Amino acid sequence: MEEEKMNLRLDMDVQKLKTEKLRKGKNKAEEELNSLKIDYKMLCLSMRVDGLGKTSEQWCEEIREEKDKVDRWEQKFQEVQTRNKAL
Numbered sequence: 001m002e003e004e005k006m007n008l009r010l011d012m013d014v015q016k017l018k019t020e021k022l023r024k025g026k027n028k029a030e031e032e033l034n035s036l037k038i039d040y041k042m043l044c045l046s047m048r049v050d051g052l053g054k055t056s057e058q059w060c061e062e063i064r065e066e067k068d069k070v071d072r073w074e075q076k077f078q079e080v081q082t083r084n085k086a087l
Helices: 002-050 056-086
Strands: none
């Protein structure tokens, strides 16, 4: 009977150690998951800020706008050149 109690206590101690080891592993995995979530959110924010999340349509629109600006500046430049020649 005493030997059986001793074996049960040993089994219980082993189970407690296994449980504690699993609990620590779970906590570490949760911490790593939270860290990955934060990294992912920062990456998404960075992509939005840097414009990496734009669609091809958005890029085409931005290129059109920039080309329009170039055309306006070229027109102003030619107007100034014409005025300078007239003087």
